[in-house]
Amino acid sequence: MINDELYKYRWLNQPKHFVVEKHRLIIETEPGTDLWQRTYYGFQNSNAPAFLQEVEGDFSFVVKTEFEESSFLYDQCGLLLFIDDNNWVKAAVEFDNERFSRLGSVVTNLGFSDWATTDIPSEISEMWYRISRRGQDFYLENAVDGKSWQQMRMFHLHKTVEKVSVGVYACSPLQSNFNAVFSEFGTGPCTWAEYKNHQ
Numbered sequence: 001m002i003n004d005e006l007y008k009y010r011w012l013n014q015p016k017h018f019v020v021e022k023h024r025l026i027i028e029t030e031p032g033t034d035l036w037q038r039t040y041y042g043f044q045n046s047n048a049p050a051f052l053q054e055v056e057g058d059f060s061f062v063v064k065t066e067f068e069e070s071s072f073l074y075d076q077c078g079l080l081l082f083i084d085d086n087n088w089v090k091a092a093v094e095f096d097n098e099r100f101s102r103l104g105s106v107v108t109n110l111g112f113s114d115w116a117t118t119d120i121p122s123e124i125s126e127m128w129y130r131i132s133r134r135g136q137d138f139y140l141e142n143a144v145d146g147k148s149w150q151q152m153r154m155f156h157l158h159k160t161v162e163k164v165s166v167g168v169y170a171c172s173p174l175q176s177n178f179n180a181v182f183s184e185f186g187t188g189p190c191t192w193a194e195y196k197n198h199q
Contacts, residue, residue, distance in 0.1 A: 001062055001186035008053050009167055012082065015049040025051055025168065025182040026068075029075070033171035035090055035106070037113045046085045048171035051182070056163045058190040060132040063168055064146060067125045068179035071095065077170035077180035079129040081138070086111040087159040090169060091129050091140055091152060098122055105140055109158045116153060128184070132192035136160055139192040146184065 006020055017028035027049055034045040055061070065077050078092025091105040094117075101124070104117030128146040132139045137156050141149040166187075170180035 001060065001188045001191075004053070004185040004187050006051075006185065009051045010053070012050040012052055012165070013047050018049075020051075023183060023185065027051070027077070027168075027170045027180045027182075029077075029170050029172040029177045029180065031172055031175045031177060034074075034173040035080070035088070035108075035169065035171065037086060037108050037111050039113045039115075044085075045173075048169050050080045050082065050167060050169035052080065052082060052165035052167035053187070054163050054165050055133075055187060058133050058135070059166075059187055060130060060189065060191040061166045062128065062130045062184065062186040063182055064126065064128050064184040065093070065168065066127075066181040066183075067093065067095070068181055071098070072172065072174060072176035072178070073097075074173040075171075075176055075178050076173075077182075078127070078168065079131060079140075080167060080169040081131055082165045083157065083159055083161055087157060089131075089138065089140070089155065089157070091131070091142065092169075093120070093124070093127050095122065103127070103142065103152075105152050107153070107155045107157075109156075130191070131166065132190050133164070134190060134192060134194065 076094040102117040
């Protein structure tokens with residue numbers, strides 16, 4: 001995996017406070033920021049700050065994320081793959097309470113978001129993510145240590161595009177803020193094994 005230089009990335013919803021170093025990014029979230037489209041809750045919100053690079057064709061992208069002093073409901077930081085406001089996917093740890101947080105993902109297709117989660121201990125403050133693309137299909141993984149990868153989901157994006165934007169995001173949907181730290185950015189050839197039909 002190639003170690004990315006962060007000067008290649010661009011802001012979507014640039015935050016007021018952030019630090020960009022050669023291979024590390026810190027975002028201070030702002031209250032009332034989120035990413036969600038319609039499903040169940042009805043609201044639409046696309047104002048979370050995201051730091052993204054444009055990638056064409058098949059690839060894998062890896063990043064390490066870290067919460068710094070987050071202890072407020074719905075605070076979250078993680079990976080974002082973005083086409084437009086109605087087509088994107090995010091993977092993140094979302095704070096819930098002192099006992100557990102929610103490791104989850106949201107896939108938004110044609111203006112409607114879903115949400116899949118599993119509970120993890122709230123003392124886990126670091127998480128690695130890897131997303132891989134083959135055509136319009138994607139494979140999302142996580143690892144606590146950056147080595148022992150576990151499948152989160154496989155999914156399809158219905159809007160067909162050659163180029164997508166991929167990187168990181170952080171947000172605080174309610175009245176809070178925290179520092180999200182991102183490092184170990186890497187983009188390279190697709191590591192998701194190609195499926196061979198042996199029938």
